[in-house]
Each structure stands twice: as C-alpha cells, then as structure tokens.
Amino acid sequence: MRPLGVHTSIKESILNAIEEAKNLQCETFQIFLHSPRIWKIPEFEEEIIEKFKKKIQENNLSPFVVHASYLINLISSNPKTINSSKYLLKREVLMSDLLGADYYVIHLKDNREMQNEEIFDKVREAFSKIGKLQKCKILIENTAKSKITARISDLFDTFKNINTENVSGVCIDTCHLFAAGYDISNEKVISEFIEEVKNFGDFNLIKLIHLNDSKASVGSGIDRHEHIGRGNIGIKGFENFFKIKEISHVPLILETPKKSPQDDIKNLTAVREILKKLES
Ligand SMILES: [Zn+2]
Numbered sequence: 289m290r291p292l293g294v295h296t297s298i299k300e301s302i303l304n305a306i307e308e309a310k311n312l313q314c315e316t317f318q319i320f321l322h323s324p325r326i327w328k329i330p331e332f333e334e335e336i337i338e339k340f341k342k343k344i345q346e347n348n349l350s351p352f353v354v355h356a357s358y359l360i361n362l363i364s365s366n367p368k369t370i371n372s373s374k375y376l377l378k379r380e381v382l383m384s385d386l387l388g389a390d391y392y393v394i395h396l397k398d399n400r401e402m403q404n405e406e407i408f409d410k411v412r413e414a415f416s417k418i419g420k421l422q423k424c425k426i427l428i429e430n431t432a433k434s435k436i437t438a439r440i441s442d443l444f445d446t447f448k449n450i451n452t453e454n455v456s457g458v459c460i461d462t463c464h465l466f467a468a469g470y471d472i473s474n475e476k477v478i479s480e481f482i483e484e485v486k487n488f489g490d491f492n493l494i495k496l497i498h499l500n501d502s503k504a505s506v507g508s509g510i511d512r513h514e515h516i517g518r519g520n521i522g523i524k525g526f527e528n529f530f531k532i533k534e535i536s537h538v539p540l541i542l543e544t545p546k547k548s549p550q551d552d553i554k555n556l557t558a559v560r561e562i563l564k565k566l567e568s
C-alpha cells in the first residue's frame with residue numbers, strides 16, 4: 289500500500305508526534321525538530337531517542353521524515369546568515385539521523401543577486417560539511433517561486449549541481465507545483481510535467497510527495513496550503529496527479545491547514561477516497 293501520512297506536532301513531546309500519526313492511522317509522518325521559526329534547537333535525551341526509534345518500528349511508520357526549519361538560508365547575501373544556517377543545518381540533519389529519519393526535506397531559498405554557480409557551490413559546500421550519516425538522506429523540495437527550484441527542469445538541474453552523498457533526491461509539493469505554474473487539474477499539463485521530469489530528471493529521484501491543495505491561483509508564485517479538494521487544484525487535480533504511474537508508489541505527506549483536530553481526519557479521508565476510487 290502507498291504510505292500516507294501527515295505532518296504531526298512535537299509540541300507536547302517528540303513521542304507525541306508518533307501517537308498522533310498512529311491515532312490517524314498513518315503509515316508515514318513528518319515533524320519539525322523544534323519551532324521552525326527560531327534558531328535554537330534543543331537536545332533530546334538518549335532515553336527519549338531510544339524510545340522514539342522503538343515506537344517508530346513498533347508502529348511500522350515508514351518513511352519518517354524531518355522538515356528543515358524555515359530560517360535556514362544557505363544562499364543569503366549576508367555571510368552571517370549563511371554561517372548560522374550552516375550550523376543549524378548540520379545540527380538538524382545529524383539529529384534527524386540520530387532519531388532514525390529516512391529523509392530530511394529542505395527548501396533552498398532564492399537569491400536573485402547571486403549567480404547560479406555560486407548558489408550551487410554554497411549549497412554543495414554546506415551539505416558536504418555535514419559529515420557521514422547512517423541512514424538519513426536530504427531531499428530538495430520544489431518551491432512556489434524561485435529561480436532554482438520552482439520549475440521542474442530547474443529543480444533537477446539544482447539537484448544535479450549540488451549532489452553530494454548526503455542528498456538522494458527531491459520532494460514534490462503539489463501546492464508549490466501549482467503555484468509555480470503547473471495546473472495539474474489539466475491533463476495536458478500533467479503530460480507536460482511527465483515529459484519535463486523525463487527530460488531533465490528521473491522519476492526515481494522523486495522520493496516524497498507533499499500533498500496540499502492551493503489557496504492561491506495557478507502561477508501566482510504564492511505558497512498557501514489549502515485542504516484537499518477545497519482549493520484551486522481540486523479533487524480532479526489530485527486524481528490526475530495520482531494517475532501518474534511512475535510515482536504511484538511514492539509516499540504522500542499532508543501539510544494541510546490544522547485549525548481543529550478534525551482537519552487531518554477530513555484531509556486523510558479525502559485522499560483515501562480518491563486513491564480508492566482510482567483503484568476500483
Ligand atoms: Zn511542502
């Protein structure tokens with residue numbers, strides 16, 4: 289079965305994130321290691337780490353994904369920001385590895401003043417300084433607006449140029465894809481997307497899908513997640529996307545809005561219904 293899950297909260301404790309995933313009958317889940325808008329990252333006690341890893345195994349949750357915090361900017365024009373970012377990146381990736389994460393997903397930022405060559409050098413250098421990892425691999429996520437990661441051709445070009453042994457592929461976010469100009473509710477655009485992946489990358493490099501509908505319009509470059517089926521992508525768009533057979537096994541993780549505990553249930557149900565319909 290195709291793994292489906294949600295981004296869960298570590299607010300109470302990191303162990304709670306697993307409980308949340310389990311209660312929602314998820315096969316996979318994603319977390320932040322700490323509040324994503326601050327630089328401070330806490331240490332986890334060894335005992336908690338062991339409990340966490342054991343619980344993941346007991347509940348067959350795979351893959352376990354960590355999302356990078358938002359402040360990390362490896363291509364800032366401010367060298368101070370780059371230094372703090374490299375430090376936090378290394379801490380987060382090593383911590384993810386220690387917790388047994390399969391993937392660490394990061395959006396690279398954008399910098400219009402910097403040449404692509406310099407951008408790639410900076411990112412590659414930061415990734416290669418992390419050191420050896422046991423299991424965790426970094427994935428580069430597509431973004432709604434960026435000269436290096438919004439178009440699929442650019443995303444794969446970036447991947448090729450920053451590729452170190454710590455990086456294993458890309459994550460495709462459906463909301464970002466739509467906002468970047470790919471109207472996946474249109475079958476013709478789906479064919480164009482498939483061609484672009486084939487021509488510039490490889491379907492095998494798509495390791496994860498972030499499943500979000502889009503509040504903003506196609507090509508707007510605005511990243512606003514919406515509940516599945518209630519945004520501009522709509523049920524039809526997700527049906528089209530799930531029909532792409534080359535990625536029909538790739539794990540799906542929701543990052544849809546959460547105002548009430550019911551929201552995850554509603555979104556998971558919507559996705560399960562679409563998948564079931566396509567199976568029959
Ligand atoms: Zn995402």
Ligand SMILES: [Zn+2]
Nearest residue numbers: 463464511513
């Ligand atoms: Zn987003």
